[in-house]
Amino acid sequence: MKTIIIECPEAPNMLIHNMEAAARDDGIEITIHPVLKEDLNSWCDKADVILLSPQERFEKHHIQETIRRSIPIQMIDMVDYGTMNGRAVLDKVKKILRL
Secondary structure (H helix, E strand, C coil): CEEEEEECCCCCHHHHHHHHHHHHHHCCCEEEEEECHHHHHHHCCCCCEEEECHHHHHHHHHHHHHHCCCCCEEECCHHHHHCCCHHHHHHHHHHHHCC
């Protein structure tokens, strides 16, 4: 089971649903949690990867310094986010986690 944290509490349910559907199609067990930036530290022990919404692109460096752990942090592509392309987002997570 892999745990994906999306730093965006208002992450679209459709994106999460599409990522979960793509994972099921690939036979991968995942759980996805949208969280506030302020709550990232409390979720870090559970996270395999942290995804940042496109709105947070200028915060990536600050978030990396704040959590101070070796958890991969990846930006969600703006087009994938806007089109709710859960397959594309999951494929990028799979590359990061080498699944």
